[in-house]
Amino acid sequence: MSHQALRNMLQELNENKVYPSYVVFETMGKNQKLDVQKLNTHLLIVLEGSLHLENKNSQILQFFVPGNTIHQSPFVMNVQDSLKVMSDCESEIVLVHREFFLNFASNKIEYMEWLLEAVTENSSAFCFELMKFDLLPEKRIIYTLQTFCKKIHAHEDSGYFKLPDFITKTMLSRYGGVSRKTLDKILVDLAEQRLLIKQDDTFFVKRHFDNEKSSVSATK
Amino acid sequence: MSHQALRNMLQELNENKVYPSYVVFETMGKNQKLDVQKLNTHLLIVLEGSLHLENKNSQILQFFVPGNTIHQSPFVMNVQDSLKVMSDCESEIVLVHREFFLNFASNKIEYMEWLLEAVTENSSAFCFELMKFDLLPEKRIIYTLQTFCKKIHAHEDSGYFKLPDFITKTMLSRYGGVSRKTLDKILVDLAEQRLLIKQDDTFFVKRHFDNEKSSVSATK
Structure with missing residues (x-):
């Protein structure tokens, strides 16, 4: 999905949201820590800038750049105390309520395919990170x-x-x-x-x- | 998705396949190497047994057990020469033509959600692997x-x-x-x-x- 198509999708989701909190556009300053509680209910999409995932020892596990998503909540993985998501520069992110997205995407298969592709990309990227050692x-x-x-x-x-x-x-x-x-x-x-x-x-x-x-x- | 529901889904896909090669049930013997070429067109689902992904140095990167899927082709990641998929014991796997699955799942959103969940699980598992070091x-x-x-x-x-x-x-x-x-x-x-x-x-x-x-x- 092109960046413009991604923005269009988010716009459509924004226009159809049931509650204001279902689609939230946010700007993060440089070196700002994300409140990972937000990932409990929402998936995060990076529109501009760069975020990274780091562990307690400040090892960087992954970068998330425009088009990337953080779909999984660290709470589901029970690693909420071990992982931090930080912004590397001023970044524009969108938080989309997960259930709302999935419901909406059930009638828009291309949105579901986008998410599948984004999560597959994360999986591949983590695999690459493992291989580099x-x-x-x-x-x-x-x-x-x-x-x-x-x-x-x-x-x-x-x-x-x-x-x-x-x-x-x-x-x-x-x-x-x-x-x-x-x-x-x-x-x-x-x-x-x-x-x-x-x-x-x-x-x-x-x-x-x-x-x-x-x-x-x-x-x- | 329960194991039975997974088997039912595969049965349904099998009954509706356009070509015989679209859904293939296979048994792998112990310590058998998967021909990763198959992952170019098909996604792999483990029904019984255990497979693992290893790199050239025989480091094990991930296990795939019943219910798990290998969705991404190493060729897409350009690491086909660096990764091997091996069976750990006699294992039952299913290869499902990727495009056929996605087309079929476009009318069966729960199948799409199953795949999304399976890929998310892989992503989390790789993240865990990185964290353990x-x-x-x-x-x-x-x-x-x-x-x-x-x-x-x-x-x-x-x-x-x-x-x-x-x-x-x-x-x-x-x-x-x-x-x-x-x-x-x-x-x-x-x-x-x-x-x-x-x-x-x-x-x-x-x-x-x-x-x-x-x-x-x-x-x-």
């Missing part, structure tokens, strides 16, 4: 960055993706599963190989087509 | 076993789950993300704490209610 730290970092850039359709120029500003070194170490010290070494190595370029305060990541197929299968 | 190896092993037993509704007696025979030590080390040597030490520790009991060749895992809420949130 198989890679050596250096490959893991570049793979993490490439995957993230593809996910957000990052701006590409001359074979390099431009990393969003909010991906700081600290964040990268928390997402890549390496210490800050290790990360610094890795970044130097990646720069030497021209896989990662820093210009002013912006990082550029090589799109690296050769790596695409082999990166996940690389062994220790 | 936060735990110390000992906690990780017991948590892994408890979660698995709950998932398969393992037989419970006097507060202990009976582990299926196919969960061998080798398998446990591959699923728990610890070496065989470390695992042996852990198993001794767990036995001393009566969290794990071995009787003849069968392992019993303490259900350990106290641990349920805190296990995931335990820090290193």
Whole structure:
């Protein structure tokens, strides 16, 4: 579903909602924590910006970017005290009452298919996250960055993706599963190989087509 | 959806299939590798037994037990060379043509909801798998076993789950993300704490209610 079609769907849901609370558009500031209680009754859809899921140790488990949804409540999984959802930058989200959505979608199969696809994407993304721990730290970092850039359709120029500003070194170490010290070494190595370029305060990541197929299968 | 309702749904799909290949019931022998090409066009549903997803390094990423589905093709994720689906014991599976299922389910919203729920369960399960790497190896092993037993509704007696025979030590080390040597030490520790009991060749895992809420949130 295109971004415009997604917005149209949400507009339609908004116009047909039974109670005002059934469809709520919200803006989250940078580094704001989501009240996960909201996910008990509502599914969350990201319209603009970026959110991430992190655990108690601040390890980043997943990013949610425009078009992504958070469908499952941490309460259902009994991990409400272990998981946090944080915004990475100013972000626009929509909370849609789950039962209302499912009822509405029962007559709009394409909406149901959208949700199915969005949840499948989450499942695949978590699977990718699990697989990346198989890679050596250096490959893991570049793979993490490439995957993230593809996910957000990052701006590409001359074979390099431009990393969003909010991906700081600290964040990268928390997402890549390496210490800050290790990360610094890795970044130097990646720069030497021209896989990662820093210009002013912006990082550029090589799109690296050769790596695409082999990166996940690389062994220790 | 109950197991009987799932079987009824599959029966209905089978009776209404356009081509014989649209719904195929198969039996897999123990330790048999699934031809993942089949997942390109079909979704897989486990009716009996157990399958697991493993990567090139034989790390087990996920188990699929009765009622579970594998909806996504590794080809879509471009990881067909990195992932294997293996049966753990003699297992009964059904392959349902994906497009046929979605078309059929467009008039049977409860089937669509079943698939959505099954995919959501996969997504949550992968998230759990990611979270468990936060735990110390000992906690990780017991948590892994408890979660698995709950998932398969393992037989419970006097507060202990009976582990299926196919969960061998080798398998446990591959699923728990610890070496065989470390695992042996852990198993001794767990036995001393009566969290794990071995009787003849069968392992019993303490259900350990106290641990349920805190296990995931335990820090290193």
